[in-house]
Amino acid sequence: MGAPQGTYARVRDGVRAYRLIAGMWIRSTMAYRASFVMTTFGNFAATALDFAAVLLMFSRVDRLGGYSLPEVAFLYGISATSFGITDLVVGSMDRLGRRVRDGTLDTLLVRPVPVLAQVAADRFALRRLGRVTQGLLVLAYAIAVLDIDWTPLRLLMIPLMLLCGAAIFAAVFVAGGAFQFVAQDASEVQNSFTYGGTTLLQYPPTVFAKDLVRGATFVLPLAFVNWLPGLYVLGRPYPLDLPTWIAFTPPLIAAGCCALAGVAWRAGLRSYRSTGS
Amino acid sequence: MGTGRLYTAVAVGGFRRYATYRTATAAGVFTNTVFGLILAYVFMALWDEKPHLGGYDQAQALTYVWLSQALLMAMATMGGGFEDELIERIRTGDIAIDLYRPADLQLWWLSQDAGRAMFHLLGRGVVPLAFGALCFELALPADPLTWIAFLIAVALGMVVSFSLRYLVALSAFWLLDGAGAAQMSMIAGVFCSGMLLPLNVFPGALGEVVRALPWSSLVQGPADVLLGTADPLATYAFQASWAMGLLALGRLIQSVATRRVVVQGG
Numbered sequence: 001m002g003a004p005q006g007t008y009a010r011v012r013d014g015v016r017a018y019r020l021i022a023g024m025w026i027r028s029t030m031a032y033r034a035s036f037v038m039t040t041f042g043n044f045a046a047t048a049l050d051f052a053a054v055l056l057m058f059s060r061v062d063r064l065g066g067y068s069l070p071e072v073a074f075l076y077g078i079s080a081t082s083f084g085i086t087d088l089v090v091g092s093m094d095r096l097g098r099r100v101r102d103g104t105l106d107t108l109l110v111r112p113v114p115v116l117a118q119v120a121a122d123r124f125a126l127r128r129l130g131r132v133t134q135g136l137l138v139l140a141y142a143i144a145v146l147d148i149d150w151t152p153l154r155l156l157m158i159p160l161m162l163l164c165g166a167a168i169f170a171a172v173f174v175a176g177g178a179f180q181f182v183a184q185d186a187s188e189v190q191n192s193f194t195y196g197g198t199t200l201l202q203y204p205p206t207v208f209a210k211d212l213v214r215g216a217t218f219v220l221p222l223a224f225v226n227w228l229p230g231l232y233v234l235g236r237p238y239p240l241d242l243p244t245w246i247a248f249t250p251p252l253i254a255a256g257c258c259a260l261a262g263v264a265w266r267a268g269l270r271s272y273r274s275t276g277s
Numbered sequence: 278m279g280t281g282r283l284y285t286a287v288a289v290g291g292f293r294r295y296a297t298y299r300t301a302t303a304a305g306v307f308t309n310t311v312f313g314l315i316l317a318y319v320f321m322a323l324w325d326e327k328p329h330l331g332g333y334d335q336a337q338a339l340t341y342v343w344l345s346q347a348l349l350m351a352m353a354t355m356g357g358g359f360e361d362e363l364i365e366r367i368r369t370g371d372i373a374i375d376l377y378r379p380a381d382l383q384l385w386w387l388s389q390d391a392g393r394a395m396f397h398l399l400g401r402g403v404v405p406l407a408f409g410a411l412c413f414e415l416a417l418p419a420d421p422l423t424w425i426a427f428l429i430a431v432a433l434g435m436v437v438s439f440s441l442r443y444l445v446a447l448s449a450f451w452l453l454d455g456a457g458a459a460q461m462s463m464i465a466g467v468f469c470s471g472m473l474l475p476l477n478v479f480p481g482a483l484g485e486v487v488r489a490l491p492w493s494s495l496v497q498g499p500a501d502v503l504l505g506t507a508d509p510l511a512t513y514a515f516q517a518s519w520a521m522g523l524l525a526l527g528r529l530i531q532s533v534a535t536r537r538v539v540v541q542g543g
Contacts, residue, residue, distance in 0.1 A: 035454070035457075038457055039456065039457070039460070042457065042460040042461070042464070045464055046460065046463065046464055046467075049464065049467055049468055049473060050473070052468065052473070053473040053474050056473070056474050056478065056479060056480070057319075057323055057474065057478075059480045060323075060327060060330055060478060060480065061323060061326040061327050061330075062326075063326060064319075064322050064323060064326065065322045183300060183304070184300070185298060185299075185300035185301040185304065186300050186301065186303070186304035187301075187304070188301065188304035188305045188307065188308045189304045189307055189308065191308050192307055192308040192311040192312070196308070196311045196312055196315060199312065199315050200315050203315075203318075203319055203322075206322075207318050207319055207321075207322040208315075208318045209318065212314070212318070
């Protein structure tokens, strides 16, 4: 496994490897530019569908769970954009189960490059920018029509939410990847938490049962992606009687999630036994 | 009789093939249940705001959510059935071998897809629906006849779904790469089948158009038969006419396409 190295050096190596592999996939995609444009548009259109559902709902009602369309669009935009960033960067993690099954993971293990970087950058798909674009458009619409007294602090919350949200989702993806070392065939479970998580966050917390909101706050802390910091921006009361200062905790939560996911990933990798076929 | 046995065997093979992946099925059931849960709460908020939206009461709306999750894989609303394999066979030229087989290409894939759909109806449909019925107040009928009527609508919906995806697969004869067509078909399937939202909630002319399209046979039609909000016979007639029309179109395109294969020599 090479000489022991510090965490900093490992991260630097990982990022460098990631950049190289992702760059290779981008070049290969760009060989077929028309196809790239079409699949990016397809990605955009496919993800736009769930916002179309929101629009259809609001064509029939004025409020959903007490929230207006711009407010729901705000929550949607933050959730969809931060998830889109994660999907772009580590969205290939759900292919890990297949690699474990067919034994091609072995090829990655013998290379002197961090496995996580290789798996995350595997088949790096630039077309996933379609999802990010869609989320940003909805967010821009929400910010334009929302009647909010924009203080510098509130404005600052938006990039903070996108970054921390992406980090929290990334932790879920990596932990899901670690789980696939154990349950090779269960990548769909990961989808429940990643795609399911972003769908959950696209609606206001008032829509859901208290226990579901509790679970999304204290068990799998998805509420820190957009609900808790977002309700501060919208000036809405907090669910579960939580204090206001919790709106500023996403960076801590994101760091904690990433650390835990890292531990899970290492445990998963250590438990890996090749198929031998 | 002999050909009947052949296609039954192909269907059983299709069923068995998907039944092999038990962990994946369990994982899929989990996913359908999670999405059902999220949508159920969204629909409750929606029907709280506007009771009797689209002619459903809240129990019917919730039943609709869990039915749509139960039918998602059986109807292959988002794709992912036989068509990926057929596209691959067309791309690689293996289709030439299939054409020499003493079996009808369309019937062969229809049987295989029927086996797959049956498995997904049982493997991925029953548990989410049962979970929904346990946790929410659903409007499931007690009359076994309504259930039988529902299953007939499901079977017809499966044929419509197959015939649409067969056309998608055949497009690979011209496009070679079927990814674009499959994606468009997925978008149309999700939007127009009623997976996102019951089609009778869609406003005005848009609602009328989506209800007249073939995709409404996949989720909306069977759901309305079970909920008792549509006449079963009218639903069957609608589904059957789309199925026959699309299957005939598939045959026509297939005959044009296979002539191309012969010219190219595979």
